[in-house]
Structure formats: C-alpha cells, structure tokens
Amino acid sequence: MAESLGPRLYSCYNCRNHVALHDDIISKSFQGRSGRAFLFSHAMNIRVGAKADRHLITGLHTVADIYCGDCGELLGWKYERAYEASQKYKEGKFILEKAKIA
Numbered sequence: 001m002a003e004s005l006g007p008r009l010y011s012c013y014n015c016r017n018h019v020a021l022h023d024d025i026i027s028k029s030f031q032g033r034s035g036r037a038f039l040f041s042h043a044m045n046i047r048v049g050a051k052a053d054r055h056l057i058t059g060l061h062t063v064a065d066i067y068c069g070d071c072g073e074l075l076g077w078k079y080e081r082a083y084e085a086s087q088k089y090k091e092g093k094f095i096l097e098k099a100k101i102a
Contacts, residue, residue, distance in 0.1 A: 007021050007022065007023065008021070008022035008023070009021060009022065010022065010038075010096065010101040010102070011101060011102050012068040012070065012071060012073055012075060012100070012101065012102075013073075013099070013100055013101055013102045014068065014071050014073040014100075015068060015070050015071040015073070016102065017045050017068050017069060017070040017071065018044065018045055019043055019044060019045055019046055019068065019069075019075060019096065019101065020040045020042065020043050020044065020094070020096055020101070021042070021044075024040045024041045024042045024043075025038050025039070025040055026039045026040065026041055026093065027039040030095055031057060032076060032095060032097035032098070032099075033097065034097050034099045034100070035097070035098060035099055036097075036098040036099075037076060037095045037096060037097045037098060038095070038096050038098060038101075039090070039093055039094070039095055040093065040094045040095075040096060041093060041094075042094070043066060043078075043094040043096065045068070045069040045070065046066045046067060046068065046069050046075065046094075047066070047067045047068075047069050047072070048064045048065075048066055048067075048078055049064050049065040049066070049067065050064060050065075051063070051064045051080050052064070058084070058087050059082075059083060059084045059087060060083045060084075061079055061080075061081065061082050061083065061087065061090070062079075062080040062081035063077040063078060063079055063080060064077060064078045064080055065077050066078050066094060066096075073100065074100070075096050075097065075100045075101065076094060076095040076096040076097045076100065077094075077095050078092075078093070078094050078095075079091055079092065079093050079094075079095070080092075
C-alpha cells in the first residue's frame with residue numbers, strides 16, 4: 001500500500017520556509033524580475049510589503065512585493081488591483097519567481 005506523502009510544497013530557496021502549495025498554481029507561464037514565475041491563488045508564511053503602481057508586461061497594476069516570513073527574501077509580488085478588465089482575474093493572486101522557490 002502506497003503511503004501518502006502529503007501536499008507538494010514550494011519553499012523559499014534561501015531558508016526552506018514553506019510558502020505555497022503545488023495545488024494552488026494557476027499558471028506557470030508568467031514572467032518575473034529574474035525570469036520565469038508562477039501565478040498562485042494563495043501563499044503562506046509571507047510578509048506583504050507596501051502597495052505601488054507598476055507598469056508590467058500586461059499593463060498597469062497595483063502590486064505589493066512579497067517576502068519570506070522567516071528570512072525576508074524577496075520572492076515576488078501580490079496583485080492588489082488590475083486596471084485592465086482582461087487582467088482582473090489576477091487580483092488577490094501571488095507571483096512567486098521560480099528562481100526564488102524550491
């Protein structure tokens with residue numbers, strides 16, 4: 001009988017703090033500051049920074065940088081507001097950069 005290994009987790013690459021569940025991935029085809037990034041519906045054990053308007057590839061968004069809750073490493077950002085109607089699905093979602101998670 002196979003043993004359940006529990007949920008697949010993504011961790012901060014710096015300190016291995018658990019920051020997201022594999023099952024919460026919405027898309028793997030996003031672009032971050034350092035390359036490929038994943039869009040997640042939820043994130044955990046993080047700290048959310050101040051909100052700021054940024055011009056991203058898909059237009060103007062209000063975002064907040066997200067940091068590892070343990071070591072403070074910058075991991076990506078949270079979409080707070082999308083100004084384009086076609087981008088509204090991103091609101092409240094999290095970008096974690098592939099280079100920053102394990």
